Amino acid sequence: MSRPGRADGGSLDAETLAFLTRPGLTRLWTQARARLERNGLQPTGTLRLQHLDAPEREALSLLLARPVTGPTATIRLPDLDTRLRASAAGRGLAATLEELGPPLTDRRAVRDAAAAERARVWSTAETEAESTSLSSQPWVARWLEDLRRGGTLARQDPHTATTVVVQAIQTLAVLFPATVADPTSVSWGRGELATRATGSAHGLDDGTLLSRLVLRGIALAHDTEFPTDAPARRALWRTASVTPDEVSSTVLTHGLRPTGGTWQEAALRERADHHRETHLTLRELRTLRPTMPSGTRVHVCENPRVVEAAADAGRTAPLVCTSGSATTVVLTLLDALAEAGCTFAYHGDFDWPGIALANRVTRRYAAEPWRLRAPDYEYLATRAQLHGVPHLPLTGPPVEAAWDPELAPTMNALGIALHEEAALDLLLEDLG
Known part of the structure; x- marks a missing residue:
């Protein structure tokens, strides 16, 4: 060459x-x-x-x-x-x-450019904190340092990181203004606050990066732990005089007859007397503290069809429906009923998500299984076969039932998923 x-x-x-x-x-x-x-x-x-x-x-x-x-x-x-x-x-x-x-x-140049971009994110954040006077709050320097060291923003592209941290600073500046001695004297709806910061009413919804950053700031400002579940997040928002949406999510009930004298309890009794289901919001549950007869047994189901059938059949037993998920509003009602001295019996779908949900409810409330053991499953599966009901295959990873070690192996062996409606006639008998 x-x-x-x-x-x-x-x-x-x-x-x-x-x-x-x-x-x-x-x-x-x-x-x-x-x-x-x-x-x-x-x-x-x-x-x-x-x-x-x-x-x-x-x-x-x-x-x-x-x-x-x-x-x-x-x-x-x-x-x-x-x-x-x-x-x-x-x-x-x-x-x-x-x-x-x-x-x-040129990987060195790429690294240097990335480092410069990250530096610009924090420089912009510090400038924004100064311009909004948020930096005068004693917790803000630690908040920014925690964000920098935590890596959450570092995993975002620079434009997204800059946008979100600036929005978080502007939101916190609204909640903690330097010129107001008592920032809690001003109340905000979370959607209203989100619209002001992002242009979208959903900008501060649970799970968004912006909501996590703002909640970390509120937690530091109030010297409290960062919340790990939905009820704690709602409580933390309220400490900053921000009202989360408490009306769109509801829990479906039937037959609740509290004995107290409040108009809410009277309304529940009246609806129960007329065999009408009731949807309760978190907003209502914040002030509802039901007084129940001692030892009241509350049945808990997974599917709204059970509530509908119970109302149609004029059943009288108290019934609460999870609607397939133990959301905050569901747990808030069950917590209130447990505090009032109620006991619980739980039924749900015979599939793996249904068993997982049942585990959560039975463990939290020491609820008894309600026609939810291995013999109940075998009986319903056999009856479905005799009636020529098409099989719904059992899919997904198995889940052990905390209340019955034989249930998961039995379900695995037969491989049939059974929704709650398969046991509807039996459940209605129990609710009489």
């Missing part, structure tokens, strides 16, 4: 390209590419190729214009760069590698 390089500096000619792409040089180009990308695309340093085979020794000897005879070759990248410029390649190492493969990436 001793011919002079091409004067026009264009693409490599076919003969030169064929030589440079021979298998014996593959390892050299791979290691040289990695080194240049780490070195800011500069041909500096030394490569050491070990365990060379005969084709590699031959190719390296021709390329370097010196004999390579042993199993190891040490190659100085400045010498390789000079050799390539004087050869038929007619260009340095970096240009040659780009001819042979994809464009080189």
